[in-house]
Amino acid sequence: LRSPSPAPTTVATAAAPLSPHQTTAIDFKDQVVIVTGAGRGLGRLYALEFARRGAAVVVNDLGGSMGGDGADGSVADQVVDEIRRAGGKAVASHDSVATPEGGEAIVRTALEHFGRLDAVISNAGIFGSVDFERLSADAWRRMLNVHLDGSFYLSQPAFRAMKAQGYGRFVFTASSAGMFGQPQEAHYAAAKAGTFGLANVVAIEGEEHGIKANCVLPFGFSRMVTETVGGDEAAAQIPFLQIIDPRLVVPMVVFLASRACALSHHNYSAGAGRYARVFAGLGEGWLAPAGTEPTAEDIAANLAKISGTQPFTVPTSIVDEVMQISARRGLGQDSA
Numbered sequence: 001l002r003s004p005s006p007a008p009t010t011v012a013t014a015a016a017p018l019s020p021h022q023t024t025a026i027d028f029k030d031q032v033v034i035v036t037g038a039g040r041g042l043g044r045l046y047a048l049e050f051a052r053r054g055a056a057v058v059v060n061d062l063g064g065s066m067g068g069d070g071a072d073g074s075v076a077d078q079v080v081d082e083i084r085r086a087g088g089k090a091v092a093s094h095d096s097v098a099t100p101e102g103g104e105a106i107v108r109t110a111l112e113h114f115g116r117l118d119a120v121i122s123n124a125g126i127f128g129s130v131d132f133e134r135l136s137a138d139a140w141r142r143m144l145n146v147h148l149d150g151s152f153y154l155s156q157p158a159f160r161a162m163k164a165q166g167y168g169r170f171v172f173t174a175s176s177a178g179m180f181g182q183p184q185e186a187h188y189a190a191a192k193a194g195t196f197g198l199a200n201v202v203a204i205e206g207e208e209h210g211i212k213a214n215c216v217l218p219f220g221f222s223r224m225v226t227e228t229v230g231g232d233e234a235a236a237q238i239p240f241l242q243i244i245d246p247r248l249v250v251p252m253v254v255f256l257a258s259r260a261c262a263l264s265h266h267n268y269s270a271g272a273g274r275y276a277r278v279f280a281g282l283g284e285g286w287l288a289p290a291g292t293e294p295t296a297e298d299i300a301a302n303l304a305k306i307s308g309t310q311p312f313t314v315p316t317s318i319v320d321e322v323m324q325i326s327a328r329r330g331l332g333q334d335s336a
C-alpha cells in the first residue's frame with residue numbers, strides 16, 4: 001500500500017445486491033447500540049443494519065478527514081436522517097472518542113435518549129502511512145489517541161452502564177495490521193494491537209456481569225482504503241479491493257453485538273465473505289530439565305521445539321498460562 005493522496009473521498013460501494021442467508025432471526029428490539037465512526041464506511045453500514053433490526057442507535061461521528069483533521073457534524077446527521085426516513089430510531093453524537101469527556105458524552109447520549117445501553121461498536125478510526133524511520137512522535141500519539149485511547153474512553157463508562165444492567169456487548173475494531181503487521185503502519189498497528197489487550201481484559205472482567213467483548217478485524221472497501229491506495233482510479237485497478245465489499249463485514253459485527261452471541265474474548269477476521277477466528281496460540285515449547293540452568297546454546301539447540309506451533313493451546317488469560325507452567329513444573333493448583 002502506498003502513502004495516502006489527499007484528494008478523493010468517494011467510495012465505491014455500488015455492488016450487486018447481496019442475497020441474505022439468514023436462518024435465525026437476530027433482532028435488537030428494545031436494545032440500544034452505540035456505533036462510533038458511524039457517519040461513513042463500515043460504521044455507517046453497521047448503524048443502518050442495527051436500526052433495521054430494531055435497535056435505537058447512537059450514530060457517533062466527528063466527521064474529520066482520514067488523517068483526523070477537522071470536524072463536520074453533517075456526516076453523522078445524514079446517517080441519522082437515513083435511519084429515521086426508513087422508520088428507525090437514531091440520534092447523532094458529534095463527540096470525539098479521543099477524549100475522556102467525549103467517551104462519557106457518547107454514553108450519556110445513549111442513556112439520556114434511550115434509557116439503556118446494550119452494545120458498543122468501537123469503530124471510529126483514522127489512518128496514515130509513513131515509514132517507521134520517519135514516523136513522528138506526534139503522528140504516533142495521534143494514532144494511539146483515536147484508536148486505543150478512544151476505545152478505552154468509551155468502553156469504561158459503557159462498561160459501568162452495562163454492569164448496572166447485568167448485560168452488554170462490546171465489539172472492538174482491531175486490524176490484521178495489528179495482529180500480523182503492515183508496512184508503514186507502526187503507529188496504526190500498535191494502536192490496533194493494543195485494542196486486543198483492552199478487549200481481552202474487558203471480556204475477562206465483564207464475564208460475571210453478562211458482558212461479552214470481542215474484536216473484529218475487518219476488510220472493507222472504504223474511504224480509508226481508497227485514500228490509502230491513492231484514490232478511486234488506483235483503487236479500481238486493485239482486484240482485492242473489488243472483493244472486499246464492506247457490507248460483507250456487517251453480519252459478523254451484528255452477530256457479535258447481539259443477544260445471540262455467547263462468545264467472549266475472541267477475535268474474528270471478516271472480509272470478502274470469509275469469516276475466521278484469529279487467536280494467539282501458545283506453543284508447547286521446550287521444558288529445560290528440572291534443576292538445570294539453561295544456556296543460550298540450549299535455546300539454540302532446542303529452537304525447533306521452542307518455536308514449534310504444534311501442539312498449541314489458546315490460554316483464556318495469563319492465569320491459564322501460569323497454571324500450565326505450574327503443572328509442567330509439578331506444582332499443585334494451590335501453589336500456582
Ligand code: NAD
Pocket residue numbers: 036037038039040041042043060061062063064065066068075095096097098122123124125126146150173174175176217218219220221222223224225
Ligand atoms: P472510514 O474512514 O470510512 O470511517 C471512519 C470514521 O471514523 C470516519 O467517518 C471518521 O470521521 C470517524 N472518526 C475518526 N476519528 C474520530 C473520532 N475521534 N471520534 C469520532 N469519530 C471519528 O474508515 P473505515 O474503513 O470504515 O474504518 C472503520 C474502522 O475499521 C476503523 O477503526 C479502521 O481502522 C478499521 N479497519 C478498517 C479496515 C478496512 O479495510 N476498511 C481494515 C482494518 C481495520
